[in-house]
Amino acid sequence: MNISSTVCALSTPVGTGGIAVIRVSGGSAFPICQKILKNKGKKLSERPSHQAFFSDIIDSTSGELLDQGLILPMKGPGTFTGEDTVEIDCHGGMYICRRILETLVQAGCSMAQPGEFTKRAFLNGKLDLTQAEAIMDMIDAGTRYSLKAASSQLKGRLLLEADELRNELLSMLVDIEVNIDYPEYDDLPEISDDDIQQKSMDINQRIKKLLVTADSGIRLREGLSTAIIGLPNVGKSSLLNRLLREERAIVTNIPGTTRDIVSEMADLQGLPVRLIDTAGIRETGDLVESLGVKRSFDAIEKSDLVLFVSDREFLLEEELKLLQSIGSKTWFFLINKTDTLQHEKASLEAILQKLSEEKLPLPRRVIHISALTGEGIDELTEEIRETFFSEDVLEKDMPLVTNLRQKEALIRASEALDRVTSSAGMPQDLLSIDLHEAADALGDLTGKSARDDVITQIFSRFCLGK
Ligand SMILES: Nc1nc2c(ncn2[C@@H]2O[C@H](COP(=O)(O)OP(=O)(O)OP(=O)(O)O)[C@@H](O)[C@H]2O)c(=O)[nH]1
Ligand SMILES: [Mg+2]
The missing domain is CATH 3.40.50.300 (P-loop containing nucleotide triphosphate hydrolases)
Incomplete structure (x- = not known):
């Protein structure tokens, strides 16, 4: 996927209906859509964002009238994908939709891949992986409790908990790395072996609590x-x-x-x-x-x-x-x-x-x-x-594990922390390998890379460059 391209797709189901929605997203969404619109008002880029207006929709090359509809221009980053987005509400005929999509492609769009709008939202930092998955789950949900589980994901319940645990691990790793790499800075906080053990166990406990929800959640x-x-x-x-x-x-x-x-x-x-x-x-x-x-x-x-x-x-x-x-x-x-x-x-x-x-x-x-x-x-x-x-999973508003990917990432994290516990007394740099593994696994859950963040945190917390 080329994220610099501008993509279009039919966002409503394929078939004949009263109305269909075509979505266009990307850096050139406004200039491309401009080519297929004909109306007396301002240009798309000069219009207020998130305000719909009525327009003719024409073939960009022949000028032929294809349809009339409501056009909703939305400026990034305040959109679902984070990019400039235009939604075209046209009449829901299959032929009309196909012609509009064709003319959008002629005007410079690519057809979106399945899930591409959500993927863009993820790549642009609008969603984490669990939330991106939740969107699909919300669409697929067929019962009251499945919808509740999916909306808990969308609200980011699991993400928040996983992120918090990961940050605690990262903060421990920062302390350990500073201890090892910069022993001459006495004013920096030191982390004791006992602290590492205690914190690892606490974090592991919370991961295991999440894992308890996995069977029901899945x-x-x-x-x-x-x-x-x-x-x-x-x-x-x-x-x-x-x-x-x-x-x-x-x-x-x-x-x-x-x-x-x-x-x-x-x-x-x-x-x-x-x-x-x-x-x-x-x-x-x-x-x-x-x-x-x-x-x-x-x-x-x-x-x-x-x-x-x-x-x-x-x-x-x-x-x-x-x-x-x-x-x-x-x-x-x-x-x-x-x-x-x-x-x-x-x-x-x-x-x-x-x-x-x-x-x-x-x-x-x-x-x-x-x-x-x-x-x-x-x-x-x-x-x-x-x-x-589990009654808790059904009735309480709590972070839930709802798919195998999330479950496996949590098991990896928990196993790494088990190893930290069983290696009590070993040098800190050795323990840090498993702590890193645990943070990486939690990062995989939400789609963040642990290594980069440790580095960023080191520099933000300690002015090592002086
Ligand atoms: N009285 C009564 N008849 C039932 C009940 N359940 C099923 N039947 C009848 O039992 C017969 C067989 O029902 P099916 O549901 O086709 O049975 P099945 O187990 O699917 O049968 P196969 O597909 O042949 O293996 C039908 O005549 C049903 O109407 C019930 O609770 N009470
Ligand atoms: Mg039967």
């Missing part, structure tokens, strides 16, 4: 991966439809209806859950069905939660076999069709007894449901919330 962003499995005809697809509140999967009373897996994101009272409906598992000579069965096993492997559905109060031999494939996954035992079943608690105990005897993993929860009437569905949602989403 699930809020990606959805809890949940496989619905069981023998044919027990009501797996009916359960999927019930949780989605729509008829997504085909339901019939013929065993073997679902042949391929169906995957959909459900919003369970604000929690994003990626449901995977699988083919009922049984021995079969039918090729298509047996391929479906194989995929069911793959789905189990990739999931965080397995919903094992049965419509009986006892386990069949085939079901016991199927349960072996769950391994150490967390699973819920859902006894479906409660509207027609007679429940006896004793038989449930017998089931659990049987599982223990067979040395099979026990379910985390046993819930009676009816996919038909909706009975037990609230309880299921509640149990998912309790088992997989």
